[in-house]
Amino acid sequence: MTPLLLLRLLCLLPLAATAAAAALPADFAALLAAKSNLSDPTSALAAWDPRLSPSPCRWPHLLCSSHRSASDTPTVASLLLSNLSLAGAFPHPLCSLRSLVHVDLSYNSLAGPLPPCLAALPSLRRLDLSGNTFSDEVPGAYGAGFPSLSTLSLAGNELSGAFPGFLLNVTALEELLLAYNPFAPSALPPGSFSGLPRLRVLWLAGCGLVGGIPASVGSLKSLVNLDLSTNNLTGEIPAGVGRLENVEQIELYSNHLDGRVPDGLGQLRRLRFFDASMNQLTGEIPADLFLVPRLESLHLYQNELSGSVPATLAQAPALADLRLFSNRLAGELPPEFGKNSPLQFLDLSDNRISGQIPAVLCGAGKLEQLLMLNNELAGPIPAELGQCRTLTRVRLANNQLSGPVPPDMWALPHLYLLELAGNKLSGTVDPAIAMATNLSQLLISDNRFTGALPAQVGTLPALFELSAANNMFSGPLPASLAEVSTLGRLDLRNNSLSGELPQGVRRWQKLTQLDLADNHLTGTIPPELGEVPVLNSLDLSGNELTGDVPVQLENLKLSLFNLSNNRLTGALPPLFAGSMYRDSFAGNPALCRGTCPGGRQSRVGRRGLVSSVASILAVAGVILLLGVAWFCYTYRSQRSGQAGEPGGGGRPRWALTSFHKVEFDEDDILGCLDEDNVVGMGAAGKVYKAVVGRGGEDTVVAVKKLWSGGGKAVDGAAKDSFDAEVATLGRIRHKNIVKLWCCFRSGDCRLLVYEYMPNGSLGDLLHGGKGGLLDWPARHRVMADAAEGLAYLHHDCAPLIVHRDIKSNNILLDAELGAKVADFGVARVIGDGPAAVTAIAGSCGYIAPEYSYTLRVTEKSDVYSFGVVMLELVTGKRPVTPELGDKDLVRWVHGGIERGGVDAVLDPRLAGESRDDMVRALHVALLCTSSLPINRPSMRAVVKLLLEAAPTPPPPPPTKAAGEKPLDV
Incomplete structure (x- = not known):
């Protein structure tokens, strides 16, 4: 071949490629036009090129129809472009693809208005545009077009204007998903559901709906999932809901519904989940509701329901999760309740339920959570509950229970919280408690327990809080208590304890509260008590303690300090000689301030002064060294940054x-x-x-x-x-x-x-000396906002995204302290099942325990890290700090709760009026940081739990009984 001929052939190649593109069938020419209208940063559509593939039906992300037309021309049937980072406005050339059956553009970055032209596609059955940023109103053409559409998903966009009720005129619809769009407050018109005989899924959560639920909802005979949650709906639940013969899930929570729960729900033979919590429902619970054969979960908490719990509760064959807390229920529970139900979670707290606890609650051997605090229950705790080895949390506080605790209940192996305070229980703490190796909180104050505390209490490896005040315990404090290095709170006030304080209390490195007031303790105050680093509440008043006040106590940073009404002697250490501590030492007539009788200052006072001066000089030296080190580091960083600036060779191209x-x-x-x-x-x-x-x-x-x-x-x-x-x-x-x-x-x-986020990172604001700026409502909002962002990554992105570096420094705050998740430098997109990684990503103190040895990442790794952030907000402490010793924050919190109760780990700057709200959030955080991934809730569940744990509103005070609202685990 001559060079001239070769040159001519090369010149003809671009013309041949252009001719090939021009010869494409119309559908594929339209696809190329659509591609040119999109921003494709990941080159996901690079293979859409007639020069690369001779058959356009082999292009990725599309499927051709299985049959050909008379002219044997291929046509596009499915366009599957989900999660490809595509950006720009909707590509209108797609509207010319008349053969389209399925269009999926979900979870991209498409913006602008929705295209009206889609409604004219005659064969379109499935349209999914969810998870973009489409805005403006839904086109009116969508209500009059779509002759074949069965699935329409516009959820998670920025659509505005009035709620598009006209979409309920698309009679072929089987799935309508419009949730979480900022529509203007809109009412559903009467009769709006009457023309949808095929509708199976109706997801209208968070759509700004107001007014009542139309009675025509009962005409949706094919409906499987009805979700109208998180709106502002009012009025009663229509009786027609009882005619939804195929429904499996009904979600009506977080609205303003009132009136009674309608009768007839017992006819819903396929119903599995019913949630109408956080409304204003009144009246009694319908008896037939518990006869639904497949009902697994019933949530009616935070309403105003009254009357007794129906006797049919004992017959519920599939009930595993029942939450009726914070209502006005009264009367007794059916004695057979639990015998026929696979109960796992029961919460009846904050009602007026009386009578005895049913003995067969754990009849199926699956009960894990038993929460019935703040009621009027009486009689003994059933011995059968002591045999329920699946129990992890028991809360029966503030009832009228009496008699001894079943011996086996003290020894339940998986129990981490046993709360029996505020009853009339008697007897002793059984030595079998040594078997409760998971026990973190033992809360038995305000009862009639007697005898000595068994030495086995000091062998519990996870004990954080022991609260046994206002009982009749006697004998000495167990010496083994000093061995419990996880102890965070010890409250034994107002008993009849005697003997000396145990030696070795310096091991209480996590202790924040020690209250032994109003007992008969003798001996001296151990000087090593001043070595407990985080102790902020010390009350030894009302005892028979003798000797000096140890100068080492000056090392403590105490918000409550009371040594009054003892037999202490000698001169007070200099720090305590001022008037601000006068009440702390009242009732000790042999104590003196400054110079004792005899004309000389005590040696312990002089030692205290010398020690204080030495401490000040040491701290000043450390500060000086840190300042020099920071200056050197900043100087080197600036020099390195200047050396790395682009320069030379002319203006760089960007x-x-x-x-x-x-x-x-x-x-x-x-x-x-x-x-x-x-x-x-x-x-x-x-x-x-x-x-x-x-x-x-x-x-x-x-x-x-x-x-x-x-x-x-x-x-x-x-x-x-x-x-x-x-x-x-x-x-x-x-x-x-x-x-x-x-x-x-x-x-x-x-x-x-x-x-730009003007308030910087949560870590800086919380730990940088500005923590006081964040009150509890603000901290809760940060939790809820960040949880929403993570839930979007885990549940609304397809495939899901795992962040892998959730920490307080990667949560940024806007001007109104709204929170946003940031820094996706190590994020991973994962499909089904865990993804393998070659190196650990994340930050110290936030990394899930299984991650470090399996190198398998799942969304539950993010849940753990988020739980650590929640613990930061609840405790005010960093995840890793010398203050925590050799433990991270998760272990510190667990140990603190076991030794000192939940109050021992709460941020003392906030744990006043916000105490109960903080405890609710703490429980959610503990769930998220479970050592086993399978026990951690999903982020979607975390969002719901935080919604349930929203801060108590300010005065006027609520009419319901106060008390901590229990939460899911």
């Missing part, structure tokens, strides 16, 4: 990838990257605050710069982090996940531009 419409360019960003604008620094680089924009309207953004320094290319780890963050954040749209505006690349420099 490649921009945008995920939202931006009004700035690289010049605007680069002009702000100076040291005065640094707002954060991490392993990946620095974060700058940048004020950018044009047209007279400035935008504040945060810029993360990844830079290796020295003119070298960005290293592999930094590049992987950058690529992972771009791939993940670029396609996520959620109000509780930080927004990635765009990214820039230039040679060895990478810039990520985010929305």
